[in-house]
Amino acid sequence: MTLLGASVIGIAGDSAYAQTQEISQSTTTAVQNEKAKLDELEEKVAGTAFEEAFNQLVPVLNTLEKDLTASSSNARFNPVTIYDLDSIGVRLQLITEISNAIAFSVEQLDNKVEQAHRELGVEITKAVIAVADPFASVSKLEQQIISLKQLMEKVLTYPDLDLDAKATHVVKQKLDAAIWATRFERDKKVLGKVPFAVYNDLNKVITKAVGVQLSLKSTVRDVNTAIANLEKALATAISYTTTK
Known part of the structure; x- marks a missing residue:
């Protein structure tokens, strides 16, 4: 070469x-x-x-x-x-x-x-x-x-879930996230800052939401209602801290 x-x-x-x-x-x-x-x-x-x-x-x-x-x-x-x-x-x-x-x-x-x-x-x-x-x-x-x-x-062309349809795992995940978020906010903004009755009422709503999340019979409507109740109960509890 x-x-x-x-x-x-x-x-x-x-x-x-x-x-x-x-x-x-x-x-x-x-x-x-x-x-x-x-x-x-x-x-x-x-x-x-x-x-x-x-x-x-x-x-x-x-x-x-x-x-x-x-x-x-x-x-x-x-x-x-x-x-x-x-x-x-x-x-x-x-x-x-x-x-x-x-x-x-x-x-x-x-x-x-x-x-x-x-x-x-x-x-x-x-x-x-x-x-x-x-x-x-x-x-x-x-x-x-x-x-x-x-x-x-x-x-994407498949039908949407009916409100009375059984809640899928993905639907329940939204409730699971809402439960944990509510607990976090409760411990940060409510615990020790409101009357016990107010704190206890919030816990009852959380417990009920957990029941919906775990139930095999829960519907989409049940999940949506539980999420809305969590948001309302948390807002109510927090409102007591601002009116002290």
């Missing part, structure tokens, strides 16, 4: 190496941004049917980040990674769609029939399995992204 030929190959190799590093750095930034989004979503997902699936996304992101770091530092040496480097971009896209689907279910499907949550839950589980599978092909991951998007559109 001539000196000129070797020089050209060397320049081309340096250029490819620099390009690989640039792509890896860009994708690493995207991974970090996605981890930040998951941190914001974590509290909303806690206690839901999607918590387990959600918790499996962070380890996948951590592995992607390690693979990208290995690629960036040893690009010329074909490093051994868990995931095919060509699949990392689409895996990251699928993780984004999974987190979007989970947030969508929690935030926009709260008043939809149980079937909507069940079908989307199954599709999210399939997506999580695919994104964590090191042998999943790029085409399979791309198809999973399409399937998730299509199902999210489909479940």
Whole structure:
């Protein structure tokens, strides 16, 4: 090989190496941004049917980040990674769609029939399995992204819950959140600052709300009423502290 030929190959190799590093750095930034989004979503997902699936996304992101770091530092040496480097971009896209689907279910499907949550839950589980599978092909991951998007559109067309329908887990979660928020405000703003009778009345409303939350027969109407009663009872109790 001539000196000129070797020089050209060397320049081309340096250029490819620099390009690989640039792509890896860009994708690493995207991974970090996605981890930040998951941190914001974590509290909303806690206690839901999607918590387990959600918790499996962070380890996948951590592995992607390690693979990208290995690629960036040893690009010329074909490093051994868990995931095919060509699949990392689409895996990251699928993780984004999974987190979007989970947030969508929690935030926009709260008043939809149980079937909507069940079908989307199954599709999210399939997506999580695919994104964590090191042998999943790029085409399979791309198809999973399409399937998730299509199902999210489909479940929006499902009917809303009737007020007398049995309360779903998602509906009851709103009551659970209201109960804990009321307890927190009670201990912070009411405890020791109002007559015992006032404090006791608030506790009775909380206890009744817990009963609604635990009952297998509670309806959407029952849950809505319990939330409204909590808000009213808390406001009444706090009003005694301002008229002291």
